[in-house]
Amino acid sequence: MLEIRGAGQRFNEAGWALRDISLGVAPGERVALIGPSGAGKSTLLSWLNGSRFPTVGEIVVLGQSLHRLNTSRRRKVQRQIGTIYQQFHLINNLSVLHNVNAGRLGYWPLWKSILSLLVPVNVPHCRQLLDQVGIGEQIYKPLTQLSGGQQQRVAIARVLMQNPQIVLADEPVSSLDPERSRAIVDLLTQLCSDRGKTLVASLHTVDLAQKYFDRAIALKNGRLLFDKPMAAVTSQDLSQLYESQDQD
């Protein structure tokens, strides 16, 4: 489903932000990407959604090698990948409804996208998805009136609207308090397994990863430290992962 083959990323002369990464993700898996900040988690996820190409190596999504595709083919693959961000990256000046509908932009013809801003289409479906993430009554509110947790729920509803086979989440709960974080991760993993979607999420808190995911991929200083079932992760692994980085 997702495959990284010998990939590495170099941003400047200083060195490799990620190197020698090879791994594969099977359909329906729930993978937690863990590691200290600066380890390269965001970079790895940006490979997977096609917003960045690795300096060396190859990324294969749904059997297609991303950098070999032309733009419109790549866009078709990208429609099968939904991404949720730490800073939400929603559209502040639009209502919740339009933000959720934005998930369909890859499928709609242009005239429909523009028309929908004037006469919203797809409202019942939006409402249904928003109900599922628990904020159905906020549908007509401007996005800025929502709290951080609510906005992340909108982002999840948008991904559901996009209805991809793969969901990527880059630190989806880092800007939320612990109570809300747990609720959001719970919701996200639940929805993904209900619909048989593959989920890859980077997380900075190991306890959430251990509770909700079945596989752990650990990155440290741009290298793959370990990749094993969550149940097999030992406290030794974790202390090695998070110990001070200068000692390696």
Added chain:
Amino acid sequence: MFGLKTQKRSYLYSVNPNGKTLFWLVGLVVIVVVAIALSITPDQPWLNVGGFNQFWGFWVAAKTPDLSTSFLQLTTVSTLQTLAFAICGTVTSLGLGFGFGVVASEVWWQAIAPRWSWWLSRAVRTGLTVPRSLHEALWGLLCVELFGLDSLVGIVAIAIPFGAIAAKVFSELMDEVPRHSFEALRCGGAKPIAAFVYGILPAVSGDLLSYGLYRFDCAIRSAAVLGIIGAGGLGYQIRLSLQSLRYEQLWTLLGALFLLTAMGDFWSAALTRRQTNVVSRSKFRSKIPFNSIGYGAIAAVVITTSFIWVGADYGKLLSPVTYSRLGNLLVAAWPPDWLTLGTAWQEAGEVMLDTMLMSVVAIAIAGLGGVCFAFLGSQKLGQNDTSNFASSILPRARTIAVRGFLLVERAVPEPVWALLCLFVLFPGILPGAIALGIHNMGVLGRLMAEVVDNIDQRPIQALRHTGASATAIFFYGVLPQTLPQFLGYILYRWEVCLRATIVVGLVGAGGLGRIIAEALSSFHYAGLASALIALFALTLAADTLSQVLRRHLQANAAE
């Protein structure tokens, strides 16, 4: 001007009078003095003593404006027509500005042609400098050639230059929008244009609206000038009354123009202030009784009525006749006939120099007057802390008088001031410069008075508590806060003055405008082309100089 407003904060802090600034200031003063000396050339008579009778007659007529029912009716209809021109012109310019703003922005091209985005956006922006650098009156004259005397002239001539300026502002706003939601949409496979429409446009739509309102008072002034050229409305009636020497009617019309300008200023100020003061849009919405749909409906009705009521023949925009005329005009205009500017290069240079001198003298008059009146007309300055009504009545009366005077100055269009000057002055640089100076003094005075009213009062209070004299407070507390912004406005307005030399030239004041008027009346399009190219070059040079100076000023203020 919009740019200046948003940068207000950086100007507000201290000006740093280092050696460089002093050098520039002294240089500017020298240029202005030389320009004034040159424009009053002693070998030619410049005072036309014979015209004083007419001049006097005009002022005497102020006592007896024509208030007959029929004329008042005509005035009302003409006023509404000018207002409608301004509304239609503004709306059209916003549409054009939006469309061209999109294709002038880098982010748009990044979406659809990433590799060429920089070049494509630069190309469009460069192309936009042409419509932007010609005065709306010139566009009006060219439109008259294409459409004949039709209300369409009034709309199109405002829409072209205003639209080009709006496009520049909008494209810069779009490029400033953070890209992350745009990028996020693209990652999800959204088509580039759809990602642009959802990820970039909503962030700037509010700014587009307030910018349009902000430009509305300028559009009213332009509509009046265009009327004089022949588009109809108040300007046209003013021209007829002037030509037939009916000064009583003229006063009535000027009164109407005064009211219209006052209304435009009021609305522009009220609405833009409300827009920019709003921190969160939602709060704004809940505070006012109408929801935005109500406002939208009113606006839609007013705009539609305006478009219908001006009675323009919109079919002419697409008719083959227009395009064959345009073709003929272009064919006749090429190659440009440089001899029109003068039989030798030296003569051509003199005409261009004259035009430049006119703008410099004009901005000197406008700037000096504007600064003085801004302080005189300020509400806060010179008032004591006491809120005693009796002692505040005098300053308040003074404020109202000064503001009224500034309003009169800018309500009367430049060509009308020029015609009045031409009663008593022989054609040349001087009458044009005075006319432009008076009109722009009115504009600058208002802008500067706003600056004075918005200055930080704390340093002034602090100085007062040290027992500083009023003069000392002025030089240490007030001037340092206001001067950088004043200079910024003056430079900006100087660019406008240079473009507007055309309007006063058209009525005979001199410079390139006069050559353009002559070329137009004799259908000498090749000559027109050469004059336009010369004017364009001059405008470009002035804009560049002004921009360099303003950037310098801003850098100093930010230090």
